[in-house]
Amino acid sequence: MTGKTTSGFEYEIDEESLDDYELLEDLCEMDDGNAAKTSSALNRLLGKEQKDRLKEHLRTESGRVPASKMMIEIGEIFNSVKEGKNS
Numbered sequence: 001m002t003g004k005t006t007s008g009f010e011y012e013i014d015e016e017s018l019d020d021y022e023l024l025e026d027l028c029e030m031d032d033g034n035a036a037k038t039s040s041a042l043n044r045l046l047g048k049e050q051k052d053r054l055k056e057h058l059r060t061e062s063g064r065v066p067a068s069k070m071m072i073e074i075g076e077i078f079n080s081v082k083e084g085k086n087s
Contacts, residue, residue: 001084005076007069009057011050013081020044027078042074045081 001013017023026041042051054073055065 001081003077003080005073007057007073009054009073011046011054011077013045013077017045017047018081038071038074042077045077 001015001018002011003013004010023041023044026037026044029037030041039051042054046054055070058065058069058073060066
């Protein structure tokens with residue numbers, strides 16, 4: 001499954017990673033308000049290399065990765081997975 005966020009970040013998700021009980025646990029905990037599981041869920045979904053590329057995509061001139069922008073990107077990625085979209 002491939003996709004592209006509105007900011008232009010292109011990603012690829014291995015269909016096998018969607019059939020991961022631990023990802024489901026992370027997502028449930030996120031739904032319950034545990035934002036600390038966001039990084040774990042993103043690692044499970046995208047893998048470390050793509051997560052690092054996403055951070056670089058969002059990094060500002062001052063060297064920071066804005067959490068607000070990261071959450072928007074993560075939301076778009078999770079929504080596309082939920083809807084089963086392929087770009």
